[in-house]
Each structure stands twice: as C-alpha cells, then as structure tokens.
Amino acid sequence: MTDARDDLIRRISDSLSGRPVRWARDVVGDYDGRDRTLEVFNADPAEQGDLFRRLRPVRKEMEAFAGGPVIVIFHTRAESARLYSGFVEQALLAEVAVDVDIAERELDVEVPALGTDVVLRPRGRDPGTGSNALPRRAA
Amino acid sequence: MLLTAQRVVSPGGTRGVNVYQYLHGSYVWPRVPDGFLPDVNPGELVNQWLEVLPGSNRIVSFLDVVAPDEIAASDVHQRLASLKYHVQARSHRTEAYWDPYWMRFGSAIVAGSLQTELGALAGHILLSLTGNRGGLAPRGRPAESES
Numbered sequence: 001m002t003d004a005r006d007d008l009i010r011r012i013s014d015s016l017s018g019r020p021v022r023w024a025r026d027v028v029g030d031y032d033g034r035d036r037t038l039e040v041f042n043a044d045p046a047e048q049g050d051l052f053r054r055l056r057p058v059r060k061e062m063e064a065f066a067g068g069p070v071i072v073i074f075h076t077r078a079e080s081a082r083l084y085s086g087f088v089e090q091a092l093l094a095e096v097a098v099d100v101d102i103a104e105r106e107l108d109v110e111v112p113a114l115g116t117d118v119v120l121r122p123r124g125r126d127p128g129t130g131s132n133a134l135p136r137r138a139a
Numbered sequence: 140m141l142l143t144a145q146r147v148v149s150p151g152g153t154r155g156v157n158v159y160q161y162l163h164g165s166y167v168w169p170r171v172p173d174g175f176l177p178d179v180n181p182g183e184l185v186n187q188w189l190e191v192l193p194g195s196n197r198i199v200s201f202l203d204v205v206a207p208d209e210i211a212a213s214d215v216h217q218r219l220a221s222l223k224y225h226v227q228a229r230s231h232r233t234e235a236y237w238d239p240y241w242m243r244f245g246s247a248i249v250a251g252s253l254q255t256e257l258g259a260l261a262g263h264i265l266l267s268l269t270g271n272r273g274g275l276a277p278r279g280r281p282a283e284s285e286s
Binding site: 014017018019042077078080081085088089092093095096097098099100102103104106107108109111112113114115116117118119120121122123127128130131132133134135136 | 143145146147148152154157159161177178180181182183184185186187193194195196197198199200201211212213214216217219220221223224225245246247248249252255256257258259260261262263265266269271
C-alpha cells in the first residue's frame, strides 16, 4: 500500500514539474472531503489553473485511491516557504536525489571533454575580490 | 546571479561535480539581459563547493543558470527541481530562457542520459545551496509527518 501510495504521489508530482505534493493531514476546518485532500506546494495563483489541468490524466486514479472526489489545495511559494519549508525542502531534495544518484552510477568517464576546469578565487571579506571568470576553458 | 555545476573527471580518474555561485548585484529583469549572460559577465564568484580540486580536470557536462540576485531562495530551489521538466535537452548543447531565468546545458554524455544529467546537475546546485551536499536524501519521497 505504501509503495502504491508513494508511486502515485511521485507521478502526481512529476505531472506538476516536480512540485512537492502530499495527501493533507490536520487540515483546518471540517468539510466534506477533508480526508481526500491533496496539497500542492510552490504553486502561485497564476500557475494554479494550468497545474489543475495537468492533474486530469491522474484524476481518476487519485479518486480511486482516495475513495472519492479529490479536493486540491494549492499553496503559494511564499506560504510554502513560510509555513511548510521543512517538508518542501525535503521533497525537492528527494526529487533531485534520484537523478543525482542515477547520473553518478551511469557516468561513462571515457566521454570526450568539453573543456578543462580552472582554479578560481571566491570573494574574500571585501566585495570585488572574487574571480570574474567562468570555471572552464574550452577544449 | 550565476549558478554553475560542472561534472569533472581528474587525470587520475576521480570524478565529481563542482558547483559555483556568482553574484551580479541588485539588478532586476523580466528577461536576462545579454550583458549578464555568462560568456559576457559571469559576475563575481562568492561561493564554490568542490568535490574535485580544479585545475586540469576534464569537463564532461555543465549547467549554467542565471537569475536575479534578489530572487527568493524558494523560487530558485523549485526552478532547479523543475528544470528537467521544463527544458528538453535533445542535443548536447541547449540554451533556454525561462523568465526571469536563463539556462545553458552542455554535455558530452550519450543522448539517452541527457535529461537525467540535466536533472542531476541542477540537483547538485540545489544540494549545495541548501547545505545538503554531503548526504543525499533517500530516493523516495520524504515522510509526510513534517510541518
């Protein structure tokens, strides 16, 4: 059950370009569908219509999983950062960790070089003391 | 601000991803002006997170992301996590505006893995900015018991 639940949450997040999502817990207020509420984070008002449409392909599956029509609550970026920063950061880190892990395992070290890297100096105590060059030289 | 990640391989075969952060100053733009693109003006280097000491390493892929310095960290983090969904890396060199951001991705890695590599480099930047470079989060989603 947990695997299926995690898999559905992952696919919902993928359909929303990796935004953190979760089935709501401890939602304030008493309303029909309180136990069928999906929270979507980092979703500003101008994006919400498009994000809602993007849920259509998984809506039936969401409803089957939740046991009825699903209520979607969008949290803006500002509110996500203010109230749910811990969950949001962990969700984003988990999102990128998958690719980080796969890329490391599958790296072919024999691929040709695009260039070579160079040593740079980060800014010290005073502005203007850091390097102003890219960390690479073309091959 | 320029955020850069480079996957490098040392002459001895050590591999890793080095991440760099540059600042441009308090400029705001709807679209990144040409004068702030990395080849013209990368800004001033303020942070670097190095897995392999630089100097003579081969670069096999890189990602450059430009954004206004003052943009909210939460916005930067979500954009980095969403980058692979927004940009289709169909060739070994991809440039795209995603206002007010701009990105450039270059890779010598085989075509089938381009999208994963794009996501991985964006991920290394995110991990660096959030101080999580040492220990990656588990592959599944986090527990939902947090606030």
